[in-house]
Amino acid sequence: xxxxxxxxxxxxxxxxxxxxxxxxxxxxxxxxxxxxxxxxxxxxxxxxxxxxxxxxxxxxxxxxxxxxxxxxxxxxxxxxxxxxxxxxxxxxxxxxxxxxxxxxxxxxxxxxxxxxxxxxxxxxxxxxxxx
Amino acid sequence: xxxxxxxxxxxxxxxxxxxxxxxxxxxxxxxxxxxxxxxxxxxxxxxxxxxxxxxxxxxxxxxxxxxxxxxxxxxxxxxxxxxxxxxxxxxxxxxxxxxxxxxxxxxxxxxxxxxxxxxxxxxxxxxxxxxxxxxxxxxxxxxxxxxxxxxxxxxxxxxxxxxxxxxxxxxxxxxxxxxxxxxxxxxxxxxxxxxxxxxxxxxxxxxxxxxxxxxxxxxxxxxxxxxxxxxxxxxxxxxxxxxxxxxxxxxxxxxxxxxxxxxxxxxxxxxxxxxxxxxxxxxxxxxxxxxxxxxxxxxxxxxxxxxxxxxxxxxxxxxxxxxxxxxxxxxxxxxxxxxxxxxxxxxxxxxxxxxxxxxxxxxxxxxxxxxxxxxxxxxxxxxxxxxxxxxxxxxxxxxxxxxxxxx
Numbered sequence: 265x266x267x268x269x270x271x272x273x274x275x276x277x278x279x280x281x282x283x284x285x286x287x288x289x290x291x292x293x294x295x296x297x298x299x300x301x302x303x304x305x306x307x308x309x310x311x312x313x314x315x316x317x318x319x320x321x322x323x324x325x326x327x328x329x330x331x332x333x334x335x336x337x338x339x340x341x342x343x344x345x346x347x348x349x350x351x352x353x354x355x356x357x358x359x360x361x362x363x364x365x366x367x368x369x370x371x372x373x374x375x376x377x378x379x380x381x382x383x384x385x386x387x388x389x390x391x392x393x394x395x
Numbered sequence: 396x397x398x399x400x401x402x403x404x405x406x407x408x409x410x411x412x413x414x415x416x417x418x419x420x421x422x423x424x425x426x427x428x429x430x431x432x433x434x435x436x437x438x439x440x441x442x443x444x445x446x447x448x449x450x451x452x453x454x455x456x457x458x459x460x461x462x463x464x465x466x467x468x469x470x471x472x473x474x475x476x477x478x479x480x481x482x483x484x485x486x487x488x489x490x491x492x493x494x495x496x497x498x499x500x501x502x503x504x505x506x507x508x509x510x511x512x513x514x515x516x517x518x519x520x521x522x523x524x525x526x527x528x529x530x531x532x533x534x535x536x537x538x539x540x541x542x543x544x545x546x547x548x549x550x551x552x553x554x555x556x557x558x559x560x561x562x563x564x565x566x567x568x569x570x571x572x573x574x575x576x577x578x579x580x581x582x583x584x585x586x587x588x589x590x591x592x593x594x595x596x597x598x599x600x601x602x603x604x605x606x607x608x609x610x611x612x613x614x615x616x617x618x619x620x621x622x623x624x625x626x627x628x629x630x631x632x633x634x635x636x637x638x639x640x641x642x643x644x645x646x647x648x649x650x651x652x653x654x655x656x657x658x659x660x661x662x663x664x665x666x667x668x669x670x671x672x673x674x675x676x677x678x679x680x681x682x683x684x685x686x687x688x689x690x691x692x693x694x695x696x697x698x699x700x701x702x703x704x705x706x707x708x709x710x711x712x713x714x715x716x717x718x719x720x721x722x723x724x725x726x727x728x729x730x731x732x733x734x735x736x737x738x739x740x741x742x743x744x745x746x747x748x749x750x751x752x753x754x755x756x757x758x759x760x761x762x763x764x765x766x767x768x769x770x771x772x773x774x775x776x777x778x779x780x781x782x783x784x785x786x787x788x789x790x791x792x793x794x795x796x797x798x799x800x801x802x
Contacts, residue, residue: 309488316488316506317487324493324494325493326492326494327491327493329490337491349489
């Protein structure tokens with residue numbers, strides 16, 4: 265009987281651990297979502313900027329706000345910078361997508377493991393009750 | 396012919412959609428909806444600001460310089476001048492600025508306004524979807540509260556599923572009146588659903604135009620089955636039968652063709668429900684009808700049939716009284732149109748194998764209660780219509796009767 269109760273306690277501890285891991289995973293997934301959102305918005309904005317830059321004449325003045333300083337920039341340079349930024353953001357998004365998939369899979373497997381542990385606990389308790 | 400096996404499941408909606416969960420889902424949808432509303436409000440503000448900004452930008456270059464009060468710090472102003480009134484440093488996004496004239500600035504602003512408007516439209520669509528979801532959840536919640544039951548029946552031959560909802564399931568054998576009353580409450584919903592089904596069935600009908608006589612046989616069977624089921628008080632079948640009859644009657648006020656088409660699904664249902672109870676109950680309740688069946692199957696006299704018809708018609712009339720008044724009116728109109736129903740039924744052709752006892756509403760109520768087994772080769776449905784017309788008519792030959800009726 266004591267052995268079964270210790271086994272039961274072990275199982276419960278195991279369950280707690282797994283539950284913690286699951287909640288951590290969920291937090292990670294939520295963070296991932298948030299970052300993805302931010303990046304998506306930035307990507308949209310950059311595409312808008314690119315459009316406007318294309319509409320400018322070649323001799324128009326373009327400035328970039330770096331901190332409190334408004335720096336004059338070359339149109340071509342600005343174009344190149346914006347395009348690079350767009351590429352960088354898309355790459356980041358892809359990376360985030362991959363990691364999100366990963367996290368979701370892990371979460372799924374954790375859930376299954378938790379279920380199994382729960383079932384074992386239940387069977388243990390049923391066995392105990394019989395005694 | 397093998398009888399099509401009918402499997403059915405009755406699941407109470409409350410088991411499929413537990414009420415708490417339905418409420419939770421409804422709340423979630425409401426939350427999302429409110430979020431979207433907030434976003435929508437924000438976007439609308441942006442659009443308003445953009446419009447006023449465009450106005451300002453258009454007005455500024457009217458003067459070479461404007462005299463204004465310039466803000467200085469947190470709480471001070473000093474008089475000053477606004478010069479270079481045609482030069483604007485426009486934020487393009489992502490901390491990029493560009494020098495533009497007033498006109499060009501206005502163009503930029505207008506483009507921004509367009510994108511905002513498109514965002515608002517997308518949000519509106521999303522809100523509409525959420526609202527539909529919310530209304531669905533509300534309706535399921537109310538249905539669950541009313542203890543509605545979902546009934547599904549499977550016909551193996553066609554492997555078609557016909558799901559229908561009946562009124563609240565009663566623990567004791569419900570009287571026909573009760574069933575009908577409750578059924579009527581859900582009728583309107585059913586109408587809408589059935590109408591959409593009509594089109595499907597129409598296609599089926601056209602495809603199966605060769606079995607008109609079989610259909611008539613099935614009609615008789617369905618009619619007999621229906622009345623039997625109703626009087627027997629078999630809960631589900633009763634309610635469904637009554638329900639379907641109601642549907643029939645409701646539809647009878649519509650096109651004839653539609654009726655015949657509708658009869659198909661009901662036939663299927665009727666067959667699935669009707670055959671079994673009919674076979675079970677016939678020996679107990681309507682022995683003479685059982686006789687009729689056999690005789691009908693062998694194509695013999697119609698006297699027992701007429702008896703059955705009379706009894707059935709009596710029952711039917713009882714039922715009609717209990718049904719809604721419009722139904723009664725439709726019943727009478729159906730009688731007048733029984734001929735045309737025969738026409739239509741002849742178009743209802745289905746493969747012999749399929750257990751679709753077409754249930755023409757008119758036929759049901761015109762007392763054509765010729766009970767047939769699944770042996771659809773016998774063509775006795777004509778007797779139904781003709782017998783409704785003249786109780787003394789003898790079904791010498793279904794075909795001839797049919798012709799007689801047409802004349």
